[in-house]
Amino acid sequence: MDDCIVFDDAAVARGGTRIWQHGTFSIETGSVTAIVGTNGTGKTTMMQVELGLIPLAAGRVTVLGEPAGRANDRIGYVPQSYTDDIDSSLTAEQSVLLGLTGTRFGIHPVTRAQRAKAREAMRFVGVEDKARMRLSQLSGGLRQRVAIAQALVCDPQLLMLDEPLANLDLASQRSVVHVLARLNRELGTTIQVVAHDLNMLLPILTGAVYLLDGHPHYAAMDDVLDSTLLTHLYGTRVQVVTTPQGDMFVTPNALDERDGAVPDTHDVEEVAEFHDHDHHGRQHTDPKEVA
Numbered sequence: 001m002d003d004c005i006v007f008d009d010a011a012v013a014r015g016g017t018r019i020w021q022h023g024t025f026s027i028e029t030g031s032v033t034a035i036v037g038t039n040g041t042g043k044t045t046m047m048q049v050e051l052g053l054i055p056l057a058a059g060r061v062t063v064l065g066e067p068a069g070r071a072n073d074r075i076g077y078v079p080q081s082y083t084d085d086i087d088s089s090l091t092a093e094q095s096v097l098l099g100l101t102g103t104r105f106g107i108h109p110v111t112r113a114q115r116a117k118a119r120e121a122m123r124f125v126g127v128e129d130k131a132r133m134r135l136s137q138l139s140g141g142l143r144q145r146v147a148i149a150q151a152l153v154c155d156p157q158l159l160m161l162d163e164p165l166a167n168l169d170l171a172s173q174r175s176v177v178h179v180l181a182r183l184n185r186e187l188g189t190t191i192q193v194v195a196h197d198l199n200m201l202l203p204i205l206t207g208a209v210y211l212l213d214g215h216p217h218y219a220a221m222d223d224v225l226d227s228t229l230l231t232h233l234y235g236t237r238v239q240v241v242t243t244p245q246g247d248m249f250v251t252p253n254a255l256d257e258r259d260g261a262v263p264d265t266h267d268v269e270e271v272a273e274f275h276d277h278d279h280h281g282r283q284h285t286d287p288k289e290v291a
């Protein structure tokens, strides 16, 4: 399989501060990857770098075979809190059409072909019957699916979603995950998702980029589901539980609650187990390699 996203010793700074550095990893075409890390570690920044919206302080990032930013017409992007920010007096269909017309200002004669394309995207995410409803009339879950339809309407090869499950009830989270699974399986779309809670996404994830101690790393899902690594990623002690049916989920360590303990999972030496740097400043990407 070829690579969809390639980081080569990439670093980024914001407001004069290095957010992360020494990012060297590849993400395969056709994969479903989470970007994981505690608040402020630079997950949204990573997506903005991939879109070429923020320049790199060092290194290179290639997306869909081109330098970051050049392939944006083949990328669908659903920003964080997008559904809160968009004009909620728009109808679902008008909102999806924005994915084709690009702006809500000015008069945009909509062609029959564009309308058909918008309907197709709405059908895919299951909101076709809501086309004429205003966003303000829709639930958070339906608005998120409209936002995904808007990102889909240009037939992207890569879909990037920043916290698409935040503030959604369980049923709405499931339906969004179901849409992502079908997109990946039926259309072969590569998917990248910023997520704080991995549980709902576990059945579809193939790997994760995790931001730890100022470095991005990539690991396949089997390696990510290591309780010690996850404990550092979540910033609190967690365990991975497997049900008799074989489903896995991540849960806070019950013993801590009983003891009233407040574990410090940011110990520098412990975190250092999960990455190591050779003399070229590159980190090993497999946590098992260095643990």
Ligand SMILES: Nc1ncnc2c1ncn2[C@@H]1O[C@H](COP(=O)(O)OP(=O)(O)OP(=O)(O)O)[C@@H](O)[C@H]1O
Residues within 6 Å of the ligand: 014, 015, 019, 037, 038, 039, 040, 041, 042, 043, 044, 045, 046
């Ligand atoms: N426009 C900006 N100018 C300067 N610094 C910024 C800007 N936007 C974000 N930052 C800083 O960059 C760092 C990374 O921010 P980013 O939003 O990428 O983190 P995140 O991991 O997505 O956080 P969260 O989980 O809270 O959404 C933070 O320390 C933040 O304060």
